[in-house]
Amino acid sequence: MNPTVSVRDLTKRFGRRAVLDGLTLEFGRGVTGLLGPNGAGKTTLLRSLATTLAPDGGEVRALGLDPADRLQRTDLRRRLGYLPQDPGFYPHFTVFELVEYVAILKELTDRRERHREVRRVLTEVDLADRAKTKVRKLSGGMRQRLALAQALLGEPDLLILDEPTVGLDPEQRMRFRALVSRLGESRTVLLSTHQTEDVAALCERVVVMKGGRDVFEGTPRDLAATAAGQVWLSDQPPTASHLFWRTADGRYRTLGARPQGGVPADPGVEDGYLLLLGESAEVAA
Numbered sequence: 001m002n003p004t005v006s007v008r009d010l011t012k013r014f015g016r017r018a019v020l021d022g023l024t025l026e027f028g029r030g031v032t033g034l035l036g037p038n039g040a041g042k043t044t045l046l047r048s049l050a051t052t053l054a055p056d057g058g059e060v061r062a063l064g065l066d067p068a069d070r071l072q073r074t075d076l077r078r079r080l081g082y083l084p085q086d087p088g089f090y091p092h093f094t095v096f097e098l099v100e101y102v103a104i105l106k107e108l109t110d111r112r113e114r115h116r117e118v119r120r121v122l123t124e125v126d127l128a129d130r131a132k133t134k135v136r137k138l139s140g141g142m143r144q145r146l147a148l149a150q151a152l153l154g155e156p157d158l159l160i161l162d163e164p165t166v167g168l169d170p171e172q173r174m175r176f177r178a179l180v181s182r183l184g185e186s187r188t189v190l191l192s193t194h195q196t197e198d199v200a201a202l203c204e205r206v207v208v209m210k211g212g213r214d215v216f217e218g219t220p221r222d223l224a225a226t227a228a229g230q231v232w233l234s235d236q237p238p239t240a241s242h243l244f245w246r247t248a249d250g251r252y253r254t255l256g257a258r259p260q261g262g263v264p265a266d267p268g269v270e271d272g273y274l275l276l277l278g279e280s281a282e283v284a285a
């Protein structure tokens with residue numbers, strides 16, 4: 001792998017808490033998924049890469065540029081697209097006006113070209129027919145697609161997406177996967193998510209963060225493989241000391257030691273992820 005983004009010994013503190021705690025990782029072209037429990041530091045990492053937050057220590061290189069350097073930071077901003085977790089859009093703008101506003105900030109100065117680009121990204125996210133709708137009238141999923149549209153402006157080399165599939169209906173989620181995997185053919189895409197299915201379906205690589213550190217880096221298949229020999233199906237519920245849940249077919253899926261009557265099951269990304277986090281309680285009834 002030829003890394004386009006690398007992070008070394010990154011630290012960020014809020015008060016006394018180290019939210020990034022010597023984080024070191026690298027990734028290259030294609031789609032990389034970032035998994036981690038609430039508060040793991042995913043958004044803080046993404047903001048550091050998107051240059052909206054200055055870390056306290058360590059090194060970041062993205063597209064060969066150092067965001068700590070003022071000129072290189074400006075260069076990097078021109079070449080990245082960022083979908084923040086909470087975009088906070090102006091509610092009285094129309095969809096078109098909002099994306100055009102971001103396009104102006106991104107220095108698309110030629111009006112005709114800018115309008116063409118705004119229409120292109122709105123079409124990419126299936127919002128072209130909502131161009132004249134006020135942002136405040138959009139559903140949550142539509143807002144999320146609007147947030148993605150502005151990140152796509154100018155065909156950025158680096159795309160940073162913070163929980164991009166939140167609120168999308170199944171059809172839009174499929175469209176999103178198709179769009180992002182196409183973008184990943186020629187660009188670097190980093191997306192944080194809580195959806196292990198998105199990682200399994202879409203990402204070539206996956207990074208798992210916990211407590212401000214990187215606890216796993218590899219392919220989704222590698223992550224699933226870490227659970228080999230520790231995933232079981234049984235007809236009866238195991239003891240409460242196991243991590244288990246009831247599946248749609250009424251059987252019990254257990255992670256860890258073999259429960260009584262358990263037969264081995266193929267491990268998935270979610271199994272590997274949950275075991276990695278070391279959960280030890282029943283997660284769902």
Ligand SMILES: Nc1ncnc2c1ncn2[C@@H]1O[C@H](COP(=O)(O)OP(=O)(O)OP(=O)(O)O)[C@@H](O)[C@H]1O
Nearest residue numbers: 014015019036037038039040041042043044045085
């Ligand atoms: N500006 C801030 N001021 C103070 N604390 C902050 C700030 N930003 C983040 N934090 C804290 O840093 C920790 C990590 O937050 P972060 O948003 O990076 O986690 P996350 O992995 O993205 O979580 P989630 O999955 O819930 O979005 C949290 O405890 C959060 O409260």
